[in-house]
Amino acid sequence: MTVEQAVSLVTAADEEAKKACKRRWDSIAKPLNSLGKLESYLIKIAGMTGTSAISLEKKALVVMCADNGVVEEGVTQTGQEVTAIVSENFLKEQATASIMCRETGTDIFPVDIGIAADTNIINKKIAYGTRNMTKGPAMTREEAEKAIMTGIEMVGELKEKGYKIIATGEMGIGNTTTSSAVVSVLTGLPVENVTGRGAGLSTEGLGRKINAISRAIKINRPDPEDGIDVLSKVGGFDLAGLAGVFLGGAVHKVPVVIDGFISAAAALAAVRICPKAREYMLASHVSKEPAAAMLLEKLELEAALHCDMCLGEGTGAVALMPLLNLACAVYNGMSTFQDINVEEYKPLA
Numbered sequence: 336m337t338v339e340q341a342v343s344l345v346t347a348a349d350e351e352a353k354k355a356c357k358r359r360w361d362s363i364a365k366p367l368n369s370l371g372k373l374e375s376y377l378i379k380i381a382g383m384t385g386t387s388a389i390s391l392e393k394k395a396l397v398v399m400c401a402d403n404g405v406v407e408e409g410v411t412q413t414g415q416e417v418t419a420i421v422s423e424n425f426l427k428e429q430a431t432a433s434i435m436c437r438e439t440g441t442d443i444f445p446v447d448i449g450i451a452a453d454t455n456i457i458n459k460k461i462a463y464g465t466r467n468m469t470k471g472p473a474m475t476r477e478e479a480e481k482a483i484m485t486g487i488e489m490v491g492e493l494k495e496k497g498y499k500i501i502a503t504g505e506m507g508i509g510n511t512t513t514s515s516a517v518v519s520v521l522t523g524l525p526v527e528n529v530t531g532r533g534a535g536l537s538t539e540g541l542g543r544k545i546n547a548i549s550r551a552i553k554i555n556r557p558d559p560e561d562g563i564d565v566l567s568k569v570g571g572f573d574l575a576g577l578a579g580v581f582l583g584g585a586v587h588k589v590p591v592v593i594d595g596f597i598s599a600a601a602a603l604a605a606v607r608i609c610p611k612a613r614e615y616m617l618a619s620h621v622s623k624e625p626a627a628a629m630l631l632e633k634l635e636l637e638a639a640l641h642c643d644m645c646l647g648e649g650t651g652a653v654a655l656m657p658l659l660n661l662a663c664a665v666y667n668g669m670s671t672f673q674d675i676n677v678e679e680y681k682p683l684a
């Protein structure tokens with residue numbers, strides 16, 4: 336199947352299921368709308384899955400791990416060998432996201448979609464890292480399509496295994512550089528407005544990063560209307576794989592949670608490929624990376640958490656899971672006005 340064929344299967348969220356979920360919330364014996372986003376998240380999930388019966392017991396985090404050739408330009412504080420080390424640590428509960436997964440009962444699926452070394456995590460490797468995008472396209476269009484399909488297929492497989500919600504994460508030294516490039520092209524905003532210090536970069540390093548992104552966009556001239564073109568020329572295997580996970584959520588009707596800036600950049604690319612995919616996304620937190628809040632606005636999504644996190648790996652998305660589980664517990668377990676013999680709220684005149 337091609338990406339085009341896969342996204343042709345996407346349909347809009349189910350409005351009837353959303354209404355049924357809202358009716359259930361309104362019948363629960365508490366002030367109307369008083370659980371705020373905890374209510375609206377579940378209403379969205381009902382629309383995505385097509386049913387007001389919601390269970391979020393089985394949760395997955397998919398971490399797309401890859402190396403980025405642009406690291407050669409001195410745009411990161413650490414070397415690219417860190418990608419493979421942290422990626423393998425996910426399976427040993429020695430990476431931040433894996434510890435948060437353990438605590439929240441989320442199963443972690445780290446995927447080698449293009450690390451520049453052999454690893455022992457899920458092997459979906461397309462190449463040993465991308466090419467340096469300041470010298471030409473990071474990858475071919477075929478490679479980008481393959482990475483996107485990898486993400487779409489992973490969601491299908493996880494749904495078959497019974498997972499009800501998927502958090503997105505990534506590990507890839509240099510991927511805030513590719514993310515800012517993708518965001519600048521897709522939004523038309525100047526590079527310097529959408530570029531931050533990533534995992535920690537000196538002011539001099541930030542200048543080099545902005546310069547490298549500007550050169551990459553100039554030499555590759557990605558077409559902003561074509562999300563696959565943008566991902567292939569100035570993105571990475573990690574971003575393309577994540578865009579695939581978002582598209583897979585829409586294809587397979589599984590809620591997918593956005594993490595921070597990098598994950599949101601991939602989400603924006605997914606929406607450019609398939610606008611309806613937005614309806615299958617949930618925002619988790621507002622990353623401290625400077626353009627993160629703007630990016631969520633572009634996606635027309637609101638995040639519940641403002642924790643000043645900017646770690647990636649899926650940490651913000653996983654942090655949302657306990658809140659969603661609390662929402663679900665109330666939604667499924669709480670008594671209604673009828674149960675306690677109290678008159679229901681009437682809509683205000």
Ligand SMILES: Cc1cc2ncn([C@H]3O[C@H](COP(=O)(O)O)[C@@H](O)[C@H]3O)c2cc1C
Pocket residue numbers: 410411412413417421505506507508509510511512532533534535646647648
């Ligand atoms: C030890 C370490 C662990 C990480 N875990 C996530 N990231 C985060 O930092 C990287 C992006 O930042 P940049 O574009 O500046 O390289 C990604 O791998 C992201 O997940 C890490 C970064 C480091 C150094």
Ligand SMILES: O=C(O)c1cccnc1
Pocket residue numbers: 511533534594595596597598622623624627644645646647648
């Ligand atoms: O917001 C993020 O996803 C992020 C920001 C900086 C470094 N790593 C991840």
